[in-house]
Amino acid sequence: MDELTLIEEADRRAHAYLAGVNERRVFPDAEALRALSAFEEPLPDHGRDAAETLRRLDELGSPATVVSNGPRYFGFVVGAALPAAAAAERLMLAWDQCASSFDNSPIAATLERIAGRWVLEALGLPPESAVGFGTSATACTLACISAARRRLLARKGWDFDADGLLGAPEIKVVVSETVHVTVKKALRILGFGMRRLLVAPTDAFGRIDPDRLPPLDDATILCLAAGEVNTGEFDPFEALIPRAKAAGAWVHVDGAFGLWARASSHAHLAKGVEGADSWTTDGHKWLNTPYDGAMAICRDADALAAAMNSDAAYATASRDAQKNLTMEFSRRPRGLPIWAALRSLGRDGVAAMIDRHIAQAQRLAGSLREAGYDVLNRVVLNQVLVRAGSDAETIAIREAAQASGEAWFGPTVWRGQPAFRLSVSSWRTTDADIDAISELLRRLRRGTP
Structure with missing residues (x-):
């Protein structure tokens, strides 16, 4: 496969990945993680075909990605890549x-x-x-x-x-x-x-x-x-x-x-x-x-x-x-x-995105308070800092949410106690995604899968 054809194939695979980003698990499942063992091979004595290398990367690698480029990733204050930037x-x-x-x-x-x-x-x-x-x-x-x-x-x-x-x-x-x-x-x-x-x-x-x-x-x-x-x-x-x-x-x-x-x-x-x-x-x-x-x-x-x-x-x-x-x-x-x-957003677009995320964080915080969670911060920005009823419940809910594949957010410790932190910072995140993570956490608080 020549250079341009290989790049076109990479673009095709990247396009397919992005087209399905809203439906992918936010964190890979156990099968995808086990499949990573296929990469454990010795350094080849002779070069492998570039097209086969790309195919392996996509077919085994794409399912094992964390979909931080999607709408329901709320970890580490990172956003998805804007189309113009990507x-x-x-x-x-x-x-x-x-x-x-x-x-x-x-x-x-x-x-x-x-x-x-x-x-x-x-x-x-x-x-x-x-x-x-x-x-x-x-x-x-x-x-x-x-x-x-x-x-x-x-x-x-x-x-x-x-x-x-x-x-x-x-x-x-x-x-x-x-x-x-x-x-x-x-x-x-x-x-x-x-x-x-x-x-x-x-x-x-x-x-x-x-x-x-x-x-x-x-x-x-x-x-x-x-x-x-x-x-x-x-x-x-x-x-x-x-x-x-x-x-x-x-x-x-x-x-x-x-x-x-x-x-x-x-x-x-x-x-x-x-x-x-x-x-x-x-x-x-x-x-x-x-x-x-x-x-x-x-x-x-x-x-x-x-x-x-x-x-x-x-x-x-x-x-x-x-x-x-x-x-x-x-x-x-x-x-x-x-x-x-910056050129694709302009001043108005940057302001609108930041304002929307802050409003979404406040929307999320309000929903979680209604569900019985303790929101530990004032939510002045895009961070929502949360605890459940006890240390054990806080940890268990966070782990269950991660395992569900429906969303991902990470752990933290605040004032010596376990908590979890949801960061609203992706341009892809809609109010419907905020409502979905709210409902997931409501179910988990009630003990419903």
């Missing part, structure tokens, strides 16, 4: 661009520059900010915190690039007691010891309490959250950020999904967040782009460009080249699906 991704694969700089890919550099500007406009962030398109919130947090530490040390006369950290002034980090694991991971990788982090107590909703904020100074990075991962709440930016700026601290905001509230009628939830120094957000969560698309945003464009610079004698580029704003040198143009999503 189509752009397919064309991007055919282009096969190394999107490190304009010289490597003029089209990628142009569209990622435009996408960065659009992201800043949509989120209401400072227009002078640099936007690096990275793989994930973790990688983008690494970039932002690296820039923050380097800049704070420079203000104290320390040359981080030349002298490293040995003997450097200590940079302290203040985090919330509900800080997301990706922020902790980035800090750990960068050498900020977990026992040395200053932990800010939170209120009943998971927001940092300004009255109990640890002391800040000009050698401090303050990490805040736009959308706490369980409750969807926002740290009180208007109270915290001016205090941090007055002390000379750097403020970083983890806004993996919650920052997109700024593009909706609920922008007031994140009022004041534009005063921070850096932000991270994802495309593959609430903007509904394919995975592997996140953003490191830094008000001080020079700080991010200097921290991430990867120029070499054989590969120099402009300050705002993506290889000089992100962790990766050889990289795919991750900003292209984000550009396509």
